[in-house]
Amino acid sequence: MNVPHVSLTAGQAARVILLSGLIAGTLDITAACVNAGWKGISPLRVLQSVASGLLGRASYQGGTRTALLGLLCHFIIATGAAATYFAASRHLPWLTTRAVVCGLLYGVAVYFFMNLVVLPLSAYPGKVSFPLGALVTGLLIHMFCVGLPIALTVRRFSP
Secondary structure, three states: OOOOOOOOOHHHHHHHHHHHHHHHHHHHHHHHHHHHHOOOOOHHHHHHHHHHHHHHHHHHHOHHHHHHHHHHHHHHHHHHHHHHHHHHHHHOOHHHHOHHHHHHHHHHHHHHHHHHHHHHHOOOOOOOOOOHHHHHHHHHHHHHHHHHHHHHHHHHOOO
16 A cells, blocks of 8 residues: 655644654663663663763763753654654555564664664763673664554554
């Protein structure tokens, strides 16, 4: 089925993007905090790690302020991922007609884009590596907590 999308108003599009970014961002940061918690890492430290993309190692000395900056950065990134999927879905209708498969694959793409492009270009002080356990966990989180919710939300609110 290759039916072109009816255009949304700018306000409607913004609401779809913001909602899908909010849902994916919330699910993703929750999963990240739970996963880190199993390793004894606090949510504050998780959020400071996000902020380290801007501040480098100094983010770990900033307490709650840098954690809040990390939370803001996290939701900006999630909303950017949502905006990208939404924009692509306006030209590729199968992104909404096959939202489950496309969303899961989009989660994989987001995971690798973050780890192979964004982190190396940021001030993040850690080394990007892919031990099997972390790779599988990261992929599953991005597939089910980022890509799929974005795709399903975009599909739900697309005409």
